[in-house]
Amino acid sequence: MASKGSGTSLSNPVLRSEDRRFLRGAGRYLADLSFPDTYHVAFVRSSEAHARIMDISTEKAYLPGVVGIFLAADLTSELGEVPMVWPVPGLQNPGHPLLAKETVRFPGEPIAVVIAADEQTARRAAKQVKVTYHRLPVVANLLQAVDRQAGGAAVHPEIADNIAYVWEREFGDPSALEKADDSFFQRLIIPRVAPLPMEPRGLIARYDREADLLSVWASSQFPHVLRLSLAVVLGHPESRIAVTVPDVGGAFGGKMNVYREDLLVAYFAKRLNLTLRYVETRSENFMAMTHGRDQIQDVRVFYTRRGRLLGMDVTIHANMGAYLQGATPGIPLFTAQMLSGCYRIPYIKVRVMGYYTNQAYTDAYRGAGRPEATYLVERVIEMVARKCGRDPLSVRLKNFIRRTQFPARVVTGLTYDSGDYSKALKKAAAKSGIKYWRSEQRARRLRGDRRQIGIGISSYVEFCGNSPSSAHAQLGLKTGGYESAVVRIHPTGAVTVISGSCPSGQGHETVWAQLVERCLGVAQEQVQVVTGTTTGTPWGGGTYGSRSAAVGGTAIYQACQRLIEKGRDYLQHLWQVKGEAIGFEQGVYSCGTRRISLQELAPRLYLAHDLPYGMEPGLEATVFFEPRSYTYPSGTHVCIVEVDALTGKTSILQYVAVDDCGHLLHEPIAKGQVIGGIVQGIGAALYEQIVQDEQTGQLLTQSFRSYHLPKAEDVPPIVTDHLCTPSPVNPLGVKGVGESGTIAAHPAVINAIVDALSVYGVEHVDMPATPEKLWQLCQMGGETE
Amino acid sequence: MRADQTLVQFLREEKRLTGTHIGCDTVSCGACTVLLNGQAVKSCSVLAVQCDGARVDTVEGLCDQELSPLQQAFRECFAVQCGFCTPGFLMTACELMRTVKPKSRQELAVQLAGNYCRCTGYQPILDAIGRVLALPSPSR
Numbered sequence: 045m046a047s048k049g050s051g052t053s054l055s056n057p058v059l060r061s062e063d064r065r066f067l068r069g070a071g072r073y074l075a076d077l078s079f080p081d082t083y084h085v086a087f088v089r090s091s092e093a094h095a096r097i098m099d100i101s102t103e104k105a106y107l108p109g110v111v112g113i114f115l116a117a118d119l120t121s122e123l124g125e126v127p128m129v130w131p132v133p134g135l136q137n138p139g140h141p142l143l144a145k146e147t148v149r150f151p152g153e154p155i156a157v158v159i160a161a162d163e164q165t166a167r168r169a170a171k172q173v174k175v176t177y178h179r180l181p182v183v184a185n186l187l188q189a190v191d192r193q194a195g196g197a198a199v200h201p202e203i204a205d206n207i208a209y210v211w212e213r214e215f216g217d218p219s220a221l222e223k224a225d226d227s228f229f230q231r232l233i234i235p236r237v238a239p240l241p242m243e244p245r246g247l248i249a250r251y252d253r254e255a256d257l258l259s260v261w262a263s264s265q266f267p268h269v270l271r272l273s274l275a276v277v278l279g280h281p282e283s284r285i286a287v288t289v290p291d292v293g294g295a296f297g298g299k300m301n302v303y304r305e306d307l308l309v310a311y312f313a314k315r316l317n318l319t320l321r322y323v324e325t326r327s328e329n330f331m332a333m334t335h336g337r338d339q340i341q342d343v344r345v346f347y348t349r350r351g352r353l354l355g356m357d358v359t360i361h362a363n364m365g366a367y368l369q370g371a372t373p374g375i376p377l378f379t380a381q382m383l384s385g386c387y388r389i390p391y392i393k394v395r396v397m398g399y400y401t402n403q404a405y406t407d408a409y410r411g412a413g414r415p416e417a418t419y420l421v422e423r424v425i426e427m428v429a430r431k432c433g434r435d436p437l438s439v440r441l442k443n444f445i446r447r448t449q450f451p452a453r454v455v456t457g458l459t460y461d462s463g464d465y466s467k468a469l470k471k472a473a474a475k476s477g478i479k480y481w482r483s484e485q486r487a488r489r490l491r492g493d494r495r496q497i498g499i500g501i502s503s504y505v506e507f508c509g510n511s512p513s514s515a516h517a518q519l520g521l522k523t524g525g526y527e528s529a530v531v532r533i534h535p536t537g538a539v540t541v542i543s544g545s546c547p548s549g550q551g552h553e554t555v556w557a558q559l560v561e562r563c564l565g566v567a568q569e570q571v572q573v574v575t576g577t578t579t580g581t582p583w584g585g586g587t588y589g590s591r592s593a594a595v596g597g598t599a600i601y602q603a604c605q606r607l608i609e610k611g612r613d614y615l616q617h618l619w620q621v622k623g624e625a626i627g628f629e630q631g632v633y634s635c636g637t638r639r640i641s642l643q644e645l646a647p648r649l650y651l652a653h654d655l656p657y658g659m660e661p662g663l664e665a666t667v668f669f670e671p672r673s674y675t676y677p678s679g680t681h682v683c684i685v686e687v688d689a690l691t692g693k694t695s696i697l698q699y700v701a702v703d704d705c706g707h708l709l710h711e712p713i714a715k716g717q718v719i720g721g722i723v724q725g726i727g728a729a730l731y732e733q734i735v736q737d738e739q740t741g742q743l744l745t746q747s748f749r750s751y752h753l754p755k756a757e758d759v760p761p762i763v764t765d766h767l768c769t770p771s772p773v774n775p776l777g778v779k780g781v782g783e784s785g786t787i788a789a790h791p792a793v794i795n796a797i798v799d800a801l802s803v804y805g806v807e808h809v810d811m812p813a814t815p816e817k818l819w820q821l822c823q824m825g826g827e828t829e
Numbered sequence: 830m831r832a833d834q835t836l837v838q839f840l841r842e843e844k845r846l847t848g849t850h851i852g853c854d855t856v857s858c859g860a861c862t863v864l865l866n867g868q869a870v871k872s873c874s875v876l877a878v879q880c881d882g883a884r885v886d887t888v889e890g891l892c893d894q895e896l897s898p899l900q901q902a903f904r905e906c907f908a909v910q911c912g913f914c915t916p917g918f919l920m921t922a923c924e925l926m927r928t929v930k931p932k933s934r935q936e937l938a939v940q941l942a943g944n945y946c947r948c949t950g951y952q953p954i955l956d957a958i959g960r961v962l963a964l965p966s967p968s969r
């Protein structure tokens with residue numbers, strides 16, 4: 045059904061309804077909300093990566109307007125810690141206090157809360173709080189933790205080796221390796237990057253003592269989870285907490301967490317009976333929002349001379365940071381799950397090791413574990429092709445899961461729903477004119493051109509539709525994966541749809557209204573979409589993991605179906621005919637010459653004067669949709685780069701993306717997700733990295749001046765195309781599209797760069813492929829030649 | 830008006846014009862771009878007192894009822910996702926349309942270096958502004 049309907053094509057798209065307000069500057073983001081008598085919160089943050097707190101002097105900080113300054117010792121002991129929902133077996137969890145007490149463990153860790161009448165005063169006062177530190181040895185990055193180079197430094201004294209957990213699995217048949225002709229080892233480093241939504245985080249909390257009602261506004265991806273966490277940590281009745289999420293200026297995983305700052309602001313609002321507001325600065329956002337990726341992957345690859353990938357033995361070293369946020373330990377398990385990529389690999393052994401470091405916590409960032417897996421698999425298949433002297437396209441084709449093999453069970457235990465990997469690959473290859481680029485590449489190599497051409501291919505598959513709750517259970521994740529929807533047809537025929545999804549720029553308002561129009565035949569303009577509130581709504585999971593369409597959309601679809609069924613039941617009674625005899629098309633029931641629309645039935649169902657025995661009045665349905673399986677978007681991206689050996693600079697000349705996300709609910713919006721995602725992937729591949737000083741642990745990347753976010757001029761024209769193998773696991777046939785671009789892009793870019801530099805004997809380069817790094821590789825290669 | 834108040838603070842806090850956004854504290858992101866006497870400036874980088882007597886245009890003043898052709902182009906090109914960067918891009922584009930008038934997409938992209946967008950990957954924003962400037966569209 046999703047392929048039908050009007051206005052979804054690129055030529056005549058339905059425009060986004062939310063853009064009317066965004067384009068006039070009438071969006072309402074957290075910082076735009078104002079309440080009378082608001083007080084402002086600022087945090088005193090650690091300037092050290094690892095230190096003992098010797099003294100905190102607040103004396104000079106009581107500027108006029110300061111209401112209070114609170115340290116860890118001032119918090120009530122009943123107050124809980126930052127919630128963590130993924131207790132991987134064997135996990136050493138040191139806990140996650142709301143304020144540092146004796147020791148600070150990462151740069152930016154909150155030490156004290158300052159509350160003042162205005163924002164400037166709060167921030168100035170926070171600067172006046174003097175903390176005396178005694179520096180401790182640091183674990184400044186993952187490599188130091190892995191190498192134990194930190195000279196015995198332990199982030200948490202009770203965890204001497206800094207190892208949070210070890211998780212091991214052996215998948216498939218080890219005897220498959222006997223057929224291998226050869227094996228090789230490779231270390232791949234996936235740096236730490238920051239999600240960096242353009243709107244930083246923030247939270248406003250007010251407390252009504254009479255009603256015992258705690259009202260919270262937050263820039264968040266999941267209001268219900270925030271409410272639950274506040275209830276648990278603050279010990280406040282969940283039913284008397286109202287969370288509202290206004291317009292959110294981007295999130296990318298960074299806002300699918302409940303942070304210390306959130307809990308503290310709400311806690312003090314209640315304790316002091318004040319309206320409190322906290323909006324973080326960009327520097328704070330760099331320091332204290334979750335970071336993403338940060339893995340070191342040690343891989344041994346077994347293959348045949350003909351280019352068949354037979355097995356991998358993988359150790360994933362994963363950086364947790366200093367403390368665990370909601371899902372920190374589990375993200376690398378997603379990497380482990382996806383290690384088979386698009387391929388039939390008979391044997392995979394994987395060991396995931398989590399480490400504590402003196403860095404901010406990691407957690408989900410666009411792709412959450414799957415970009416790391418795709419990067420590994422796509423770098424590996426490329427290396428196999430090179431070692432066998434074969435074309436990387438044909439090696440992929442040789443190892444692909446075939447179209448006829450779906451649903452396809454891979455050794456890691458997942459069952460991929462549908463796909464046609466060869467078709468996507470061939471389409472992408474044709475569209476990007478690989479033959480032309482190969483000949484151009486040959487020509488430049490022959491004439492020893494300083495500007496070398498590289499062709500990078502990335503065939504990806506990922507899981508979306510998060511998630512079947514049973515899959516969470518298997519991985520030890522203590523949450524459910526379903527989503528809710530309420531569809532309510534009012535007595536006048538107007539429609540309200542309440543979804544547990546929570547937009548941060550994906551256009552839910554437009555797409556949900558469009559979906560209801562297609563299901564119920566009610567004009568979009570008459571459909572009111574409600575998201576982002578816990579008031580009067582069923583539990584909602586929120587928006588992350590490319591789940592809105594496949595899980596949230598299906599919940600809406602099913603709620604619509606229930607209403608259609610109810611109308612039919614009523615008409616059976618009214619018209620005295622059998623249900624099967626009543627058709628329903630574009631909002632109108634018909635039987636013979638009789639016709640009536642669902643909207644026309646609404647007032648009668650509310651009047652309830654002539655309902656059949658046992659039928660409830662009203663016309664609304666609530667659905668909790670529990671997906672029975674993940675969905676698996678896939679595709680192939682081809683990136684053409686030019687690397688200048690004299691400067692090390694990479695220019696992306698062309699980027700082609702062919703994606704299979706199943707049916708698309710709204711083609712231009714889906715395309716926008718793909719392109720935006722690709723550019724985030726290009727950013728990580730070429731420029732982005734969070735860096736701390738190796739000796740002191742100081743954060744060196746705390747602003748856009750030291751952290752290179754892709755700019756308009758960095759971005760190549762991106763050509764997209766798609767094919768569609770509808771997902772059989774949901775009635776809409778949709779898969780999910782929010783993360784696929786990012787997931788595919790890293791290896792597409794790096795494979796291209798390595799291909800370009802292979803003339804210099806380069807076999808691998810780690811992200812980010814900066815000019816300095818590439819220049820050096822070219823120099824070294826030039827010398828050995 | 831406080832002596833140390835920046836123009837963006839003044840607009841947001843005193844005038845309640847919240848369409849001008851704050852995305853950084855290093856004058857990098859351009860979310861706060863307004864027109865000051867017709868020139869695009871980052872309003873976090875000027876003090877409000879410096880603007881005494883000057884003309885300041887913000888996103889709120891771009892249209893009355895109907896969207897302007899520039900805004901309409903943004904909408905039709907799907908150049909808006911979360912919308913946080915949008916006002917800044919619109920204001921920069923206003924200036925470019927009047928003064929610099931970039932001749933190519935590449936030139937336009939270079940001119941937009943002071944405005945960041947984390948959602949769209951810039952392509953649809955370049956499409957939208959390019960459409961208003963009647964730049965040749967790239968082959969897709």
Ligand code: FES
Pocket residue numbers: 850851852853854855856857858859860861862871872873874
């Ligand atoms: S707020 Fe970022 S440049 Fe002004």
Ligand code: FES
Pocket residue numbers: 242293294549908909910911912913914915945946947948949
């Ligand atoms: S649309 Fe979100 S930052 Fe540009």
